[in-house]
Amino acid sequence: MNIQRVITPRERIGKVPDKLFLFRSCTGSMEYPGTENGIKEVLKILGVEVVMDPDQTCCSGYILTCSGYKPEPALAVTARNLGLVEQRYDGLDVYAFCNGCFGYLSELTHILNQSQSYKDMSNQLVGQWGYHYQGKARIFHVQELYYQLIEKIREKVVHPLTGLRVASHYGCHYLAQQYGILDDGDLPTFHEEIIEALGGTPVFYKERRMCCGYAVGRGFTHKESVVQPHLARKFDSAKEEGVELMTTVCPGCNVALDREQIKLAERGFGPYDIPVIDLGQLIGLALGVPVWKLGFNANTIPVDGILSKLGLGKGD
Amino acid sequence: MPREKDRDWDDNLYSKIDHYNLVENLEQCLQCGKCTGNCPVAAITPSYNPRVIVNDILAGSSVRLLDSEEIWRCFWCANCYRLCPVDIHYPLLMMQLRYMALENGYGLKYVLPINKFTFRALEKGLTFVPGKRGVEKIMRLRTSIGVEPWPQVSEKAIREYRAIFEQTGAKAWMENIQNMTEKPVRFSYLEGRMANEYTKGNNTPGTDRQSAG
Numbered sequence: 314m315n316i317q318r319v320i321t322p323r324e325r326i327g328k329v330p331d332k333l334f335l336f337r338s339c340t341g342s343m344e345y346p347g348t349e350n351g352i353k354e355v356l357k358i359l360g361v362e363v364v365m366d367p368d369q370t371c372c373s374g375y376i377l378t379c380s381g382y383k384p385e386p387a388l389a390v391t392a393r394n395l396g397l398v399e400q401r402y403d404g405l406d407v408y409a410f411c412n413g414c415f416g417y418l419s420e421l422t423h424i425l426n427q428s429q430s431y432k433d434m435s436n437q438l439v440g441q442w443g444y445h446y447q448g449k450a451r452i453f454h455v456q457e458l459y460y461q462l463i464e465k466i467r468e469k470v471v472h473p474l475t476g477l478r479v480a481s482h483y484g485c486h487y488l489a490q491q492y493g494i495l496d497d498g499d500l501p502t503f504h505e506e507i508i509e510a511l512g513g514t515p516v517f518y519k520e521r522r523m524c525c526g527y528a529v530g531r532g533f534t535h536k537e538s539v540v541q542p543h544l545a546r547k548f549d550s551a552k553e554e555g556v557e558l559m560t561t562v563c564p565g566c567n568v569a570l571d572r573e574q575i576k577l578a579e580r581g582f583g584p585y586d587i588p589v590i591d592l593g594q595l596i597g598l599a600l601g602v603p604v605w606k607l608g609f610n611a612n613t614i615p616v617d618g619i620l621s622k623l624g625l626g627k628g629d
Numbered sequence: 630m631p632r633e634k635d636r637d638w639d640d641n642l643y644s645k646i647d648h649y650n651l652v653e654n655l656e657q658c659l660q661c662g663k664c665t666g667n668c669p670v671a672a673i674t675p676s677y678n679p680r681v682i683v684n685d686i687l688a689g690s691s692v693r694l695l696d697s698e699e700i701w702r703c704f705w706c707a708n709c710y711r712l713c714p715v716d717i718h719y720p721l722l723m724m725q726l727r728y729m730a731l732e733n734g735y736g737l738k739y740v741l742p743i744n745k746f747t748f749r750a751l752e753k754g755l756t757f758v759p760g761k762r763g764v765e766k767i768m769r770l771r772t773s774i775g776v777e778p779w780p781q782v783s784e785k786a787i788r789e790y791r792a793i794f795e796q797t798g799a800k801a802w803m804e805n806i807q808n809m810t811e812k813p814v815r816f817s818y819l820e821g822r823m824a825n826e827y828t829k830g831n832n833t834p835g836t837d838r839q840s841a842g
């Protein structure tokens with residue numbers, strides 16, 4: 314094992330980009346549209362230009378990993394989406410804001426780049442529309458950029474999160490990447506450092522590394538038998554530590570953690586009442602992005618208590 | 630469990646399951662059990678044991694693998710992969726093991742409700758598009774935060790996305806799965822387990838899937 318597993322953002326990203334390609338997340342643009350919007354606003358404040366493209370489709374990784382179809386279409390879709398970025402936005406790095414998109418893009422490009430026959434198969438297929446994936450596009454997650462820009466974020470805070478007890482949920486499909494991620498997959502701390510930079514109080518709870526349980530459709534098929542007892546353990550440990558707010562970096566995790574709490578209470582777990590928002594939305598709040606642009610109406614567990622603690626209202 | 634018969638052993642099981650050559654180093658498995666020890670699903674379903682599943686695949690014993698309920702519980706969280714001392718990508722193995730189960734008629738009920746969304750994605754270019762009322766809610770939400778009512782996915786994108794699924798045979802494969810006859814799955818890894826592990830609340834075998842479909 315001569316490849317370093319944990320590296321610094323400087324080593325990983327290099328120079329902070331002036332401009333990046335933001336990879337649209339299906340869940341992020343439908344379930345929690347305020348996530349995508351908030352991230353764009355935050356990047357604007359941080360001086361990074363965002364490009365998106367209507368010809369980009371779903372990353373098509375999630376249902377692949379549910380065994381919903383074989384790998385060929387997912388590989389070809391990846392070659393198409395990334396070939397598109399390489400051709401139209403030469404040299405731009407691809408930033409996902411969903412751990413799913415990030416993880417699947419990383420895994421699928423790894424397969425494409427390791428296997429010439431999969432790459433040829435995919436390029437042949439998408440070549441009919443003029444796409445060609447070379448394997449140059451680099452894949453990042455916006456959370457990595459936040460961390461690289463942590464000092465700039467600290468300077469730009471206008472609503473410090475003083476006294477707010479925030480717990481982070483990192484999500485498996487970032488931490489499970491074996492090589493070259495920003496932090497130790499077992500004991501990551503970079504979200505906590507970001508929360509501190511925003512003036513909040515990061516809370517370490519026992520099960521903070523624990524999966525949201527929704528990966529691969531188990532929330533559809535095994536909600537009661539596996540997902541709910543599993544999530545109850547996570548929320549119990551968060552509740553024990555007095556967590557007031559939880560952050561995610563994956564709209565999919567956000568669905569599981571936010572939407573499931575009421576159903577858990579119905580089954581006699583908890584009750585829990587912990588609002589769950591995207592880390593980008595939290596940064597947005599602290600950096601003074603207008604609250605209405607962050608779309609908290611999409612949340613099942615109301616965020617109002619947190620807002621009033623910060624002296625803000627939903628309409629601000 | 631009945632003893633395996635000769636015909637239940639298949640020396641090529643591993644290469645059949647890893648049809649796509651995604652987990653080339655499975656034979657390096659040390660049987661150390663780190664995967665199982667760190668698996669959140671094993672913590673709730675004690676008869677789910679990734680180490681034993683790897684062992685069965687390498688040994689060529691498919692008898693309890695294919696009709697197993699346990700294999701449908703994996704979250705794909707990749708904790709196992711992250712901690713595996715020899716970097717075995719167990720989730721990619723699980724994905725392919727499930728293909729084999731499906732093609733033999735097992736576990737269809739665990740994939741069809743999800744595939745419903747793929748068919749919809751072929752119309753929209755986005756996965757997990759909800760029904761009509763859900764769509765209206767999304768449009769209201771998006772409008773209220775000052776962005777276009779619907780995510781900007783072009784007609785061209787949708788057309789090409791759909792064509793990829795048609796031309797790779799993925800759509801036909803999904804339709805085929807839809808038309809298969811479902812065979813029942815069971816908890817096939819129970820032997821050697823303490824009986825009372827299953828008497829507590831949620832772990833009772835056979836109580837899953839109240840919510841799917």
Ligand code: SF4
Binds near residue numbers: 660661663665
């Ligand atoms: S952690 Fe890896 S080496 Fe150990 S039993 Fe599991 S798959 Fe085998």
Ligand code: SF4
Binds near residue numbers: 664702704708709719
């Ligand atoms: S990916 Fe599956 S087997 Fe591996 S730790 Fe997660 S739930 Fe367990």
